[in-house]
Amino acid sequence: MTRLQHFGWFLARGFGPHGWGYPSLDWDYDWTKPGLYQQSARTLEQAGFDLVIIEDAPSLGSPETIDLRIRHAFGGPKHDPLLLAPYLFDATEHLGVIPTVNPAAYVPYTAARQFATLQHLSGDRLGLNVVTDTGSARHFGTAAPLGHDAAYDRAEEWLESLRLLWRSWSPEALVVDPVSGVYADGTRLDHAAHRGEYFAFDGPLNAVPFREGEPVIASPGGSGRGLGFAGANSDIQLALAPLDRDSITAYRAKIHAAAVERGRRPEDITILFAIQPALVSSAAEADRLVAASANPDEAALVQIARKQSSDLETDLTALDLDAPIPAGTFANHVSEGSIRRLIGRNDAATTPLRQILAAHARLGRLTDGSGFVGTADEFADRIEELGEWGNDGVLLWGDLHPVTVHRVLDELVPILRRRGILRREYAPGGLRANLAAF
Template identity: 60%
Template sequence: MARPQHFGYFFSRGFGPQAWGRSDWDWGHDWTKPDLYQQSVRTLEQAGMDLVIAEDAISLGNPSTLDLRIRQAYGGPKHDPLLLAPYLFAATSHIGIAPTVNAGFTPPYLAARQFATLAHLSSERLGINVVTDVGSARHAGLPPLPHDQAYDRAEEWITLLRRLWGSWGSSGYVGDPSDWHFADGDALDAFHNEGAYFTADGPLNALPLDSDPVVVSPGGSGRGLAFAGTHSDVQLALAPLSAAAVADYRGRVIAAAQAAGRTAADLRILFVLKPEIVSSSDEADRIVEASRHLSDDDLRTAAIAWSSDSETDLLALDLDAPVPDGTFGDHVSSRHDPRAARRHPGRPAARAPGTQGPQGAGVLARGLRRHRRRVRRLHRGARVGRRQRRHHLLGRPAPGADPPDVRRPGAGAPARVGSCGGEYGAGGIRANLFDFWWWTGSTMGGPARPVVDRLDHASIPRRHGQSSAVRRISARSEAELIAQ
């Protein structure tokens, strides 16, 4: 029997204009309201996902690329996903929610108290996706920092948060109603911290947690991987999905963890993929071949997206030439370099083979046809019919389909398979992620196996007894599926 795997979903436009520039914008959702996101997380929870990570950027960008970032809503506007999180927790019972937070932008004491409050409200389903964006500093009157110093600040920030979360110790909270003894002040850690970047005092004015919120990190540079190895519970990994590349990436993250006195079992490495689900192998081959012969319009579309992500105007470059050294400044982590350029040194970034259409690198999935019977069974009784519902599940409307009804709970979601209580264990997001662990690399014995080479492998159900068809939630929305 195939091994279970961990899955999550990445809202790559965060709390921003979902579906802008696509036909499903006509469904009429208001992206500023919680309904659309609540429906999404309900569906993802029914599919057995471990967590949802919501992207964010505090700043609209630097003046030179401001128009590039907002003209087609690639980089903004965005609302704060931390404030959306309570609505998502209210709509679900088990799935973890990890909004993006900027280490250093929010003072440690305030951040620790906000996150502790949300962790209690959600029964410890809160995670935090920690980023080190240095371009936002000017909005708060903070000095900009080079890339590595931003990670130094993030290290101090997360270390201080953990000390604040632990400032009640194991005996500070008493809660004994027999003599109404609520807490023992002598057991609390009333510390004073003066660091290179932050000054703060404990203890934290919030009840202690059973465990700290899960820390997610996306940094792919050497400094970013060192941060992940030392502090993170989940590393969001951008790498080519070949066996060799996956094994190499995992090896570097785990080496960083071991250097910090941790083990491979102490963190999860979730590789980002953006599957395109098609109906046949012929259609898959056609799309792959077409992606090798992109038009100038396709290249400009990709360049605009990369320009937005990197806050660097790539439209001023020759799209048929390699990206020159020094194009990206200190504000850009190596993970934001166009991935095709890293994969094919010396080739033009936008014309490198293997990119899937104008949306950039992707994984083409071919396995849907063999599961057609299961998909039909999964969607039996769906309100708008099987064909339309399948397209809704895959994130794009079928011709003539009605928009999903987000006004009543559960509408537009696949039928629940099995018992939610039986699929998820107690303990919140940490239990979701650490209820099992498989080593898939090559440095601990045995050959490495690719995390994904087709949909069949990427969609193994995480919990036994769950239909594998329910895991076939595809991208082509503004979300990216992440899998370990």
């Protein structure tokens, strides 16, 4: 049975040079100014989207790969998405905005106060995409980077610290009684002292309680520890998995089990599968694009290698294309999920790099489940099918350039609405209320 699903947009390039490398650059938007992002945010809200998540990496990468990452603007430069959020809130009324934050970059008291301020200013529409990138550690102090699991341990203590501070004001502490002249009752504040493995601070927080709940927490972790973190903390899980029924069902079961293990309900987490569709005008055009990608040339493989090198902070262009990737190529800070996305279903020990890159260059059709090239109607068919399997929603992946947003949404939105898949109205109460609306 057709049912409403949640829709979000993942701003994959982050707050960076949107339009670079594409003809849309000649629209002459300045990526450092808010107008480009505000225009696209208004379009997403008009379309009925729940939220936009802004990717980020605070570091330009290791010294060995900086030039590789910025030469074609794949991995940088990037400005701070937390500071872009107020401009998007100002341009919209209902859209949730979820900048990416790294616990290593914010001490808990400062983070809790800044995020509380944005939650109030936005009308309860702030979310936080919590990542545990350890490659940026050298920018935030002289301590050695944490290992994969320890970084999640720190992130969990960090979130617990934020919640301790946010809850240091009981609802009864905020009196606001003009007759008595009492604004707040200091005897109802919790001093919220914390001495942990990674953080130490004293409260209470110098910010008032929330009206409609705390900021929404999102996370992208795909490892066992990452799924455990999501089960304990996340309201939104960013999911990457093959979009067949068995994979969808298995992934959702893992997230739900992680939530139950930490004393939460499965429905406490909205799972959004990330998809980057290539929508075209006809089935014949889709077939043509897929056929043209079947045998990628050397230039296409190099371009894929550059993009993957930026994500992995590892120069794949320096490796032998006709040999497997040597053991030990990836440093410890490179996420397991990123490596798995590169390798796919290949055997890393025996598959030549050329074959791995070629698999990323090849496109597939929506109609047979091999990829995401198709018409808007075909994509709507797929989203409707995901809903029949119990899916909560999808996260469309791409730049936030207005050209990209309109190319994806102009024909798709009316189709989704006619089918009863995409909302027409928002619930009162901010982002958390809209996630809970269905």
